[in-house]
Amino acid sequence: MYxYxYxYxYMYVVSPLASExxxxxxxxxxxxxxxxxMEQLANHRISRISAHxxxxxxxxxxxxxxxxVNCRAKxxxxxxxxxxxxxxxxxxxxxxxxxxxxxxxxxxxxxxxxNTPGVTSDISHMDTGAxxxxxxxxxxxxxxxxxxxxxxxxxGVPRKPGMTRDDLFKINxxxxxxxxxxxxxxxxxxxxxLISNPVNSTVPIAAEVFKKAGTFDPKRLFxxxxxxxxxxNTFVAEVLGLDPRDIDVPVVGGxxxxxxxxxxxxxxxxxxxxxxxxxxxxxxxxNGGTEVVEAKAGSGSATLSMAYxxxxxxxxxxxxxxxxxxxxxxAFVASQVTELPFFASKVRLGRTGAEEIYPLGPLNxxxxxxxxxxxxxxxxxxxxxxSFIRK
Ligand SMILES: NC(=O)c1ccc[n+]([C@@H]2O[C@H](COP(=O)([O-])OP(=O)(O)OC[C@H]3O[C@@H](n4cnc5c(N)ncnc54)[C@H](O)[C@@H]3O)[C@@H](O)[C@H]2O)c1
Ligand SMILES: O=C(O)C[C@H](O)C(=O)O
Numbered sequence: 001m002y003x004y005x006y007x008y009x010y011m012y013v014v015s016p017l018a019s020e021x022x023x024x025x026x027x028x029x030x031x032x033x034x035x036x037x038m039e040q041l042a043n044h045r046i047s048r049i050s051a052h053x054x055x056x057x058x059x060x061x062x063x064x065x066x067x068x069v070n071c072r073a074k075x076x077x078x079x080x081x082x083x084x085x086x087x088x089x090x091x092x093x094x095x096x097x098x099x100x101x102x103x104x105x106x107x108x109x110x111x112x113x114x115n116t117p118g119v120t121s122d123i124s125h126m127d128t129g130a131x132x133x134x135x136x137x138x139x140x141x142x143x144x145x146x147x148x149x150x151x152x153x154x155x156g157v158p159r160k161p162g163m164t165r166d167d168l169f170k171i172n173x174x175x176x177x178x179x180x181x182x183x184x185x186x187x188x189x190x191x192x193x194l195i196s197n198p199v200n201s202t203v204p205i206a207a208e209v210f211k212k213a214g215t216f217d218p219k220r221l222f223x224x225x226x227x228x229x230x231x232x233n234t235f236v237a238e239v240l241g242l243d244p245r246d247i248d249v250p251v252v253g254g255x256x257x258x259x260x261x262x263x264x265x266x267x268x269x270x271x272x273x274x275x276x277x278x279x280x281x282x283x284x285x286x287n288g289g290t291e292v293v294e295a296k297a298g299s300g301s302a303t304l305s306m307a308y309x310x311x312x313x314x315x316x317x318x319x320x321x322x323x324x325x326x327x328x329x330x331a332f333v334a335s336q337v338t339e340l341p342f343f344a345s346k347v348r349l350g351r352t353g354a355e356e357i358y359p360l361g362p363l364n365x366x367x368x369x370x371x372x373x374x375x376x377x378x379x380x381x382x383x384x385x386x387s388f389i390r391k
Pocket of ligand 1: 085086087088089090091111112114154155156157158159168172175178194195197199224225226227228255300301302303306
């Protein structure tokens with residue numbers, strides 16, 4: 001008798017209660033501030049394990065059997081979701097390596113039109129927190145982008161000796177257009193770090209694509225000019241006999257030849273240069289890219305120092321998104337600092353992207369002349385990018 005009552009109570013009272021949806025757990029999702037249920041956390045753990053067990057170019061199940069072995073894994077630490085488009089290239093590979101090492105990154109998506117399975121498999125063996133997933137070809141672009149907080153774009157062809165960055169426009173403009181259309185569709189709120197050259201034109205192209213899609217937020221689109229700052233800090237430190245890590249050179253304008261304008265009068269710590277030093281430094285900073293292109297003698301342009309610079313800038317964006325204060329870097333952004341619609345200058349990065357764009361500050365005569373030259377070339381490059389989409 002009692003046994004029948006016990007079975008009845010178990011079947012109709014205890015069991016249904018046990019299978020009710022779990023209560024929200026106070027642990028946070030990767031998207032900061034978003035709560036996850038226990039069930040979501042369990043699935044998340046499984047998908048983290050799956051990411052390491054499955055061939056990287058295959059779509060992963062979000063739940064279910066782990067396949068080969070019974071792994072136990074801790075849940076992911078909170079962090080940001082980052083996609084690299086052009087991840088198998090000369091910049092893309094070391095950039096992927098360095099982003100996998102960044103503790104602010106919880107999910108790293110590697111997208112390219114070639115070779116992502118190998119790069120993803122390789123990078124995914126690194127024992128750092130970020131889960132790595134690979135995406136190959138345009139059919140997988142949407143999946144690569146969904147839910148991303150930050151998208152870094154080094155996709156496109158590099159220069160060979162004798163070429164200008166503008167010579168890359170023909171091929172890279174179309175690549176950037178396609179990728180930005182994907183961003184507008186799949187992660188319209190992501191921060192975009194655009195590396196592909198010519199940056200002075202590709203950023204206006206991206207802005208026009210986003211405007212067309214109704215998703216343009218000028219605070220979230222950045223042309224990456226960090227390599228100019230990295231070079232300027234290095235070359236100035238060499239001249240002064242100081243540690244480059246202690247030097248801060250603002251570099252404004254754009255990212256090509258005379259549009260790269262180092263403000264040597266505003267170097268920190270304050271210092272002075274001879275006229276000869278100013279000529280040498282300005283020329284070397286403006287032509288740093290060409291120096292590398294010529295040294296590589298046809299096999300490409302800067303990749304390793306660029307990956308370093310890209311990660312330095314991406315990390316600043318992520319720290320801004322996290323809410324850290326006082327994050328200031330130079331970047332090529334939609335701007336009212338000059339009469340041009342885009343201009344590189346110091347930007348304060350925060351939760352919403354570029355929260356403040358600083359004016360240029362006092363310039364000396366040498367820099368004022370340089371600024372006029374820079375603006376003339378920049379105006380033409382910006383117009384070229386805009387009319388590529390509006391035509
Ligand atoms: N902003 C800067 O300071 C800076 C510095 C260095 C290089 N760059 C530029 O970065 C770009 C890449 O340079 P790199 O040396 O890595 O070149 P790379 O040729 O080594 O790599 C480019 C990668 O982009 C991929 N790609 C091509 N079309 C694509 C598409 N439609 N979608 C996704 N991926 C695509 C290629 O398959 C390749 O893996 C060049 O345009 C270069 O001029 C900019
Ligand atoms: O110079 C190039 O073509 C690549 C890049 O823009 C650089 O500055 O190194």
